[in-house]
Amino acid sequence: MTVALVERARNGDEAAFAELVDLHGDRCYAIAYRILRDVERAQDAVQQAFLLCWRELPKLRDPERFGVWLHRLLVNACYEEYRRHKRWTTNIRALPIDGPEAPDSITSIADRHALEQAFRELTPEHRAVVVLHHHVGMPLATIAEVVGIPLGTVKSRLFHATRLLRTALGADSDTDVPEVRPA
Amino acid sequence: MNDMRDPNVIIGAWLDEGPTELPATTRRAITTSVRTMDQRRGFALPWDRSVSFQPLLVAAAVIVAVAGIYLLSPFGRSTSVGPPVGSPTKSEGPSINPALPLVGRIAFTRYDAEVGPLGPNIGTFTINADGEGEQQLDLPFPADGLVWSPDGSRILLQSVVRDGERARPAVADADGSNVQVLDVDGAFDLGCGAWSPDGERLLCSAADLDDPSSDGIYTIAADGTELQRLTIDPFPGVRGSASECTGQDAPADFSPDGTQFVFVRVMCGSGEDPVSGQTAEIHVGTIGEAETQAITITGFAHPQLPSARWSPDGQWILFGGTSHLLYVVRPDGTERQTIQVAAPSFDAFLYRPDWSPDGSRIVFAMHLPSAESTELYSTAADGSDLRQLTSGTSSVDFPSWGPSAP
Numbered sequence: 001m002t003v004a005l006v007e008r009a010r011n012g013d014e015a016a017f018a019e020l021v022d023l024h025g026d027r028c029y030a031i032a033y034r035i036l037r038d039v040e041r042a043q044d045a046v047q048q049a050f051l052l053c054w055r056e057l058p059k060l061r062d063p064e065r066f067g068v069w070l071h072r073l074l075v076n077a078c079y080e081e082y083r084r085h086k087r088w089t090t091n092i093r094a095l096p097i098d099g100p101e102a103p104d105s106i107t108s109i110a111d112r113h114a115l116e117q118a119f120r121e122l123t124p125e126h127r128a129v130v131v132l133h134h135h136v137g138m139p140l141a142t143i144a145e146v147v148g149i150p151l152g153t154v155k156s157r158l159f160h161a162t163r164l165l166r167t168a169l170g171a172d173s174d175t176d177v178p179e180v181r182p183a
Numbered sequence: 184m185n186d187m188r189d190p191n192v193i194i195g196a197w198l199d200e201g202p203t204e205l206p207a208t209t210r211r212a213i214t215t216s217v218r219t220m221d222q223r224r225g226f227a228l229p230w231d232r233s234v235s236f237q238p239l240l241v242a243a244a245v246i247v248a249v250a251g252i253y254l255l256s257p258f259g260r261s262t263s264v265g266p267p268v269g270s271p272t273k274s275e276g277p278s279i280n281p282a283l284p285l286v287g288r289i290a291f292t293r294y295d296a297e298v299g300p301l302g303p304n305i306g307t308f309t310i311n312a313d314g315e316g317e318q319q320l321d322l323p324f325p326a327d328g329l330v331w332s333p334d335g336s337r338i339l340l341q342s343v344v345r346d347g348e349r350a351r352p353a354v355a356d357a358d359g360s361n362v363q364v365l366d367v368d369g370a371f372d373l374g375c376g377a378w379s380p381d382g383e384r385l386l387c388s389a390a391d392l393d394d395p396s397s398d399g400i401y402t403i404a405a406d407g408t409e410l411q412r413l414t415i416d417p418f419p420g421v422r423g424s425a426s427e428c429t430g431q432d433a434p435a436d437f438s439p440d441g442t443q444f445v446f447v448r449v450m451c452g453s454g455e456d457p458v459s460g461q462t463a464e465i466h467v468g469t470i471g472e473a474e475t476q477a478i479t480i481t482g483f484a485h486p487q488l489p490s491a492r493w494s495p496d497g498q499w500i501l502f503g504g505t506s507h508l509l510y511v512v513r514p515d516g517t518e519r520q521t522i523q524v525a526a527p528s529f530d531a532f533l534y535r536p537d538w539s540p541d542g543s544r545i546v547f548a549m550h551l552p553s554a555e556s557t558e559l560y561s562t563a564a565d566g567s568d569l570r571q572l573t574s575g576t577s578s579v580d581f582p583s584w585g586p587s588a589p
Binding site: 014017018021022025026028029030033034039040042043044045046047048050051052054055080081111112115130131134135162165166169 | 203483
């Protein structure tokens with residue numbers, strides 16, 4: 001279905017592109033929010049990614065690769081948004097709150113706070129790898145393709161980022177090796 | 184370790200928390216922006232990129248567009264002037280006092296085959312804030328938009344075109360008399376978009392496709408002297424086989440205290456048609472400092488309708504041009520909010536908004552593709568109380584809301 005829509009959108013079919021936005025918008029937004037930890041900035045990044053997508057779509061040679069390509073645009077838009085926002089602010093922004101916490105959540109308030117703080121220590125490049133791996137469940141080889149880095153670098157970033165998060169939870173000493181989902 | 188306390192499970196669960204549904208407003212903004220990008224390619228709208236410095240070319244394009252509209256559609260005329268349109272929708276943003284009377288005068292440019300001082304296709308008009316009392320200014324040159332001086336005693340003609348000469352701004356008395364073209368040295372085109380709060384200086388932009396070294400934002404004294412450069416445009420123009428894109432730092436407005444300025448940075452696309460790939464972002468700069476700060480993401484400002492206006496109280500910067508919404512953002516780029524205007528349809532396109540002198544209302548041009556009309560409207564600063572101000576057979580642009588006559 002996506003391939004057919006991509007073919008149509010590539011030829012300038014706005015309705016097909018709108019369907020692509022409907023199909024992929026939620027997932028893109030979920031990823032962007034988790035990388036940027038900010039609702040507004042995530043919306044900006046998604047919008048930026050889709051506008052670039054529309055502009056550059058005629059250049060996409062293989063519609064089968066649309067998903068990976070869109071994720072790459074999104075991750076790059078998140079990087080840009082992160083850096084743009086960082087230039088403006090001096091750490092005065094409060095942590096965003098997005099609705100009530102689920103009462104049966106397995107993460108405690110203390111865990112959330114610790115993870116939020118630790119996650120904000122990560123660079124956007126590390127955040128992207130963590131989100132694509134832990135939240136999306138994307139294979140490491142695909143992450144390498146999306147992010148545009150060698151597989152070894154993906155593993156390295158994931159190792160260091162996950163260690164930081166685990167340490168924040170009090171689970172690891174500095175020398176423990178975290179579990180990484182198989183590629 | 185108990186699985187419920189497995190750190191990886193906790194990390195995964197924490198990452199799964201949070202929003203997962205893209206807001207409908209963002210979806211609409213995306214699809215509307217895409218439609219706008221397409222309109223630029225397929226239909227000669229009156230706000231072609233060349234508007235800034237080449238009004239005659241634009242006027243020609245508008246004649247074609249208007250003629251097409253009339254041949255193809257029963258529309259083209261608005262039904263009424265004055266009464267509120269649609270249902271007001273409240274949004275969080277600048278506060279208003281709806282009891283304030285409609286004061287001041289609004290100037291605008293009309294693109295029409297039957298009006299205009301010299302060029303047959305363009306005219307500059309003023310109306311009262313309630314839409315009544317329309318008058319055409321008798322100007323010796325075809326001119327782009329008009330901007331009132333802070334005290335309303337003079338007008339700035341953003342750029343005028345004279346045969347064989349570079350585009351230059353001009354100033355005139357409020358009734359259009361005593362026009363003085365500002366003779367500024369330089370092989371570039373120069374257009375200006377705003378008066379300083381004291382009325383002494385103008386915020387301008389230079390552009391030259393052949394020599395982009397001069398491209399950027401400038402300020403000059405209102406008599407054309409004391410040219411002072413404020414920005415160096417890092418994005419040069421691009422010539423393609425299908426279009427020419429000048430790129431540009433387009434002047435928008437001074438801050439009310441005169442220490443800062445806002446402008447729109449336009450970046451060209453590439454390939455055969457660099458105009459179709461243009462994007463833009465809004466920047467704020469401080470007089471005397473080289474570095475400027477982007478206050479919108481790329482693509483959130485319209486590259487062919489560059490405009491932004493600083494609120495009279497200095498708290499907000501207003502812009503439109505990407506959808507059926509208007510936007511305000513703090514001068515530091517934070518707290519961007521939409522002004523939900525009760526536009527008649529989602530395909531409405533709102534552009535070049537300007538504040539009333541007291542900041543209680545906003546005037547803007549609205550293009551309605553379904554009705555094939557482009558007219559001026561005003562709304563309270565929170566988006567309520569939408570009123571249509573003009574009604575005619577033409578397209579309008581460059582609204583500027585000035586004070587009442589001194």
